[in-house]
Amino acid sequence: MKKRLIFLSLWFLIAASRTTSCAQVAVTKLTTEYLSNPVGIDVETPRLSWIIESKEKDYLQSAYQILIASSPGKLTEQSADVWNSGKIKSDRSVLVPFKDHQLNSRQRYYWKVRVWNTNDKASEYSDVASWEMALMKKDDWQGKWLSAPKVYDWASFVAQRKSYIKEDKPEAGDAAPQFRKTFSVAKKVKQARLYISGIGYNVPCINGQKIGERLLDPAFTRYDKTVLYSVYDVTDKLNTGENVVGVTLGNGWYxxxxxxxxxxxxxxxxxAPCVLAQIEMIFEDGSRTIIxxxxxxxxxxxPIVFNSIRQGEFYDATKETTGWNKTGFNDANWLAPLIVSGPAGxxxxxxxxxxxxxxxxxxxxITQPLPGIYVFDLGKNIAGFAELKLKAPAGTTVTLKYxxxxxxxxxxxxxxxxQHVAGKMVQTDKYICKGNGTEIWHPSFMYHGFQYVEVSGLPQAPDEQVLTGIKVHTAMESAGSFExxxxxxxxIQQATLNSYQSNFMGYPTDCPQREKNGWTGDAHLAAETGLYNFRSQNAYTKWLSDIADEQKSTGELAAIVPTAGWGYFWGNxxxxxxxxxxxxWYMYEYSGDETILQQMYPHIKRYVDYLGTRAENNIVSIGLGDWAPAKTKxxxxxxxxxYYYVDAMLLSKMAxxxxxSEDAKKYATLANSINEAFNKRYYHNKGVYGEGSQTALSxxxxxxxxxxxxxxxxxALADSIKxxxxxxDCGMLGTKYLLNALSDNGRSDxxxxxxxxxxxxxxxxxxxxGATTLWEQWNGTESHNHIMFxxxxxxxxxxxxxxxTDKDAAGFKRILFRPYFAPELTWAKASHQTMYGDVKAGWTRSKDxxxxxxxxxANTTGDVVLPGNKKILVDDVVLTTNTSNVTVDKQNGTIKVKLGSGDHEIKLM
Structure with a gap:
């Protein structure tokens, strides 16, 4: 009996020990293609990622096991019916490809993962995550593209339309068409999905309710190459019995x-705007149907009688058709749609x-510069639109200029x-009141860049509740913070974030008010800022596909993407x-994404070869230079x-x-030749390149x-600055070079x-x-909402x-901590959500x-570069240079200490 008690005691101790160990390690935040439980994955090889949360220091993954099943109930090692990876020896936890399996359209896949550390101790399995495939094959689409008859087919509408546009004389445009379809649901719905591509933009609804919170959807592409569609879970929007699906289309860029x-x-x-859609339903009894x-x-x-992404939106509430998107509506006077071929993409x-x-x-x-004209100041420059809330007699026309x-x-x-738009009417919305109590309205197919809204036509003096500014942008989740x-x-940090958000509307733009163009230079100069502050990988992946669509067979690229052609004529x-x-390359450095390199590799190679045809003795003169310099060109x-050198060098690294190997050697040789030509042409003496401008030197x-x-x-550069x-004294290119050239070489001061x-x-x-965003010119002229700086x-x-990031361990697999303890600061701190988890770094100064x-x-390491002339304590232990985790750089006067995962406190005295 005594032996039995001892045995049981030991068993409980071991069990308690195992429980404690498991509690110290958790596998969390599972993502597929960077997304959490996404619906509508459109890649044949989805990539799976997870984050390891560990209270143990120095935690490194040595192996993982992934289970994938067709239902949560089958997610066991014995019954996983899609994949049981078994124990795979690997430290990889980021963008692990799920390949060599045929994935089915519409199928939802459930998965979980567990990991082992370097002591071969397993974690518990993660919570269950999932992803759902999109429509992967062309014949998955059974619907037809619909468009509306032209406005002259509604004779009664022609005279009305003329009155709407008479004052401002915008270019011709039809009213936004509405489409509806009534259908019956006889059985209880288990799952329903709406697949829809309505271009330019669309607003879908079911039974009178708008579906989702999306605006300006789908994102702008080159429609003759690629057309995007959205996937909505509409299970809870359908009723047993009669239902109605409705769609309103805007012009957008299409x-x-x-x-x-x-x-x-x-x-x-x-x-003309057109729509392709289908609602697919699975019933509780397993049967299916499709609308x-x-x-x-x-x-x-x-009632949207005019909409142009550059000019504005006019809405006549007196022309609303009550109940058009609900059951019981009589659509006998509505017309049949046109069946059209749709876009070629x-x-x-x-x-x-x-x-x-x-x-x-x-x-x-709120100010009143003239009788009846009111100017609303939001106090902040944003991209978006105004929402009106007012009571007024029917027919009252309220005009908003941004x-x-x-x-x-x-x-x-x-x-x-x-200045670049014919007719000069820009950023102007109109609302014609229906006179039925309090009316609330905002545009559906429009966004503007603004701080001020000038409103005329109000029946009485307004208060601040009449108008609200609404900020809109691609809703990338936050990935970092600095203060x-x-x-x-x-x-400056906040102004930068505001400008970055203002200039991402499904693609990166230069400014939200004048151009809304996808200038490529602005985008790459701000890309590192985007990746530090936001989970922007999917946004860049989409836009890189747009660039690939735009590339000519010669390899030539456009300066704005997407472009109707103008982007090839100036600036590229x-x-x-x-x-x-x-x-x-930034996505590879910051996220460890090799797939995007692989996808873009042939395009990059074709482009570098194209530049070779434009070079003379390895010198390239085409394109814009240091745009918008402070003084010196x-x-x-x-x-x-x-940049020709950088392209060849990075292409060699990708190869x-x-x-x-052949490409790697070829383009490394080319890079060396360009380097030699650059120095032969531009280097003079005493470190001076070109005419010695800050941009040339940096x-x-x-x-x-x-x-x-x-x-x-x-x-020479430091002397020039002094x-x-x-x-x-730089423009948009030189400004990025300047700060990095100095700080990367010991002159952060x-x-x-x-x-x-x-x-x-x-x-x-x-x-x-008073800027709340970044400006286009150092002297304050032109746009006041640009991201290029x-x-x-x-x-x-x-x-x-x-x-x-550490250049030799992509995706923050190894983090390089290299702070500048600026004497002018008493503290600084930042955090960044890497693919492995949150990296945090902050310092304070107290006396000396x-x-x-x-x-x-967890599953990463860090190298910390510190001044070599200080006494240093790491986690309360005095740092000495004779330990294996410390190296000394005498040339730069620094030391580097290698640390494992966990929280560390470093004191410098």
Whole structure:
């Protein structure tokens, strides 16, 4: 009996020990293609990722086991009917491909994973996650593309339409058509999905309820190459008995009829809005049925009587058809739709996060520059639209004009916005009241860039409840934060985030008010900032596909993507086209994404070969140079040739990753030849390149072209900045080079002085003038919401907090902590959600002691670079240079300490 008690006691101790061990490690935050439990995955080889949360320090994964099943109940090692990976020896926990399995359209797959550490101790299985496949085959689509008859087919509407547009004379455009279909559901629905592509934009509803929160959907593509569709779970929207599905279509970019300098009215894809949709239902008894777009639908013009993405939206509430999208409505007077061929592009599920409304703003001030004209000031520059809330007699027309600045008379100034649009009517909405109590309205197919809204036609003086500003953008989840003891830097950081969000509407843009164009240079200059601050991988994956669609067979690229053709006529060249090379590389560095490199590789190779046909003795002169410089211009051939070098060098590195040895050798040789040509042409003496501009000097350093001239060029750059009173003198390219060239080479002190300026030219000068977004020009002219100078946010993360990727361990598998403990700061902190988990870094200064706290996620390691002239304690242990985890860099006067996962406190005295 005594032996039995001892045995039981030991058993409970062992069990308790195992329970404690398991509790210390959890596998969480499972994602498929970067998304949590997504519906509508449109890739044949989905990639699975997970995060390991461990209270144990130095945790590294040594193996994993994945179970995938067709239902949650089958997720056991014995019954997983899709895949039981078994124990796979690997430390990989990011973007693990699920391949060699035929995945079925519409099928939902459930999965979970467990891991082992280096001591071969297994974790518990994770919670169950899932993904659902999209329509993977062309014949999965049974619906037909529908369009509406032209406006002249509704004779009674012609005269009304003329009155709507008489005042502002916009280009011709039909009313937004509405489509409806009544159908019956006889049995209880277990699952229902709506698959819909309505282009330009669509608003779907079932039984009178709008489906989802998406706006401006689907995202803009080159419609003759790719057309996106959305997938909605509509299970709880259907009733037993009669149901109605309704869709309203807007013009968007598909039918951009407004004449502008960029020529979208001549786009090869342009046509009337059309819709393809199907509702697929699975009933409780296992039977299925499908409702598709076909001849049985009905259509009529809706109350949106005018919509142009550049000009605005007019809504006549007196023309609303009550109940049109509900049961019991008599649609006998509605017409049959047109069956059309639809766009030529391939249908793909939209895996980018949708555009949604994310924030609301109450006006900070209301002024009245003229009788009956009111200007609402939101106090912040945003992209989005205004929502009206008012009571007025039927027929009252309220006009809203949007702008980001005021003229001398206190009215909105649209001159900069209108300069490239025929007719000069831009960013103007109209609402015609129906006179039935309180009316609330906002545009459906429109967004503007603005801080001010000028409103006329109100029946009485307004209060702040009449108008609300609504911010909209691609709703990428936050992935990071930064702040420090310098309020100016915090304001710059916030302005950068605002500009980044304002300039992502399904594709990255330059500005939300004047152009809304996908300028490639602006996008790649801000991409690192985007990846530090947001979960932007899906957004960039989508847009890189757009770039691939746009590339000509010669390899040539456009400066704006998508483009109707104009993007090939001005501005394209290496400095802008480099988006196709750099953004995939950044995604590899920041997320460990090799797939995007593989997908873009043939396009990049074709582009580099194309540049070879445009080079003379390895010097490339085409394209824009350092656009929007503060004062000094730098010849475009310097920056274009440097990007040609970067393209060849990165292409060689990609080839090495994939084992393409011949390509690796070929493009490495090309890169060396370009480097030699660059130095032969532009290097003079005493470290000076070109005419010695800050952009030329920092370009040579940042792009890795200096070789033995590095120290001399760095000195020349620092001298140039000092002579300029510690101000920058660069445009959009040079500004990114400048801060990184300095900080990467031990001169963060100089970079800090540049960012800390409050006089022209500087970010601080904008903030002093009240900026809440970044501007296009250092002198404040032109757009006040541009992202091209936004890399400063990435500089905050890299240098003031010290969070960096390690070039030799992609995706933050090893984190390089390299903080600059700026004497002017008392504290700085940042966090970044890597694919492995949250990296945190923050430091405080108290008298002569700096305390640096860092968090390293499980399954990663960290290298911390610190000043070599300090006494250092790591986790209360004095650091010595004779231990295996410490290396000394005498040349730079630093030491590097290697640390495992967990929380660490470092003190410097």
């Amino acid at each position: 039918n951009m009829f407004t004449k502008d300098v960029w020529g979208y009215d001549h786009a090869q894809w342009r046509s 598709v777009t076909d001849e049985s639908w009905k259509t009529a013009p809706g 391939k249908l793909k599920a939209q895996m980018i996060q949708p555009v949604t409304a994310t924030e609301r703003f109450v006006p900070q001030k 702008a980001e600045r005021l003229d001398a008379n206190g009215r909105v100034d649209q001159a900069d916005i209108a 420090c003891s310098n309020t100016l830097f915090n304001n 060249g290496p400095a802008w086209d480099n988006a196709m090379v750099l953004i995939p 730098t010849p475009a051939d310097i920056t274009s040739t440097a 090495t990753i994939f084992g393409y 370009c040579a350093i940042y792009q890795g072209l200096c070789g033995n001239n590095l120290n001399a060029t760095l000195t 002579k300029n009173d510690n101000h920058l 100089v970079a800090y002085k540049i960012v800390n300026q409050r006089t022209f030219p500087s970010w601080g000068n904008w903030i002093e003038q 936004g890399d400063v946010s990435a500089w905050f993360y890299k240098n003031l907090a010290g969070i960096n 002691v700096i305390t640096y706290n860092i968090s390293i996620p």
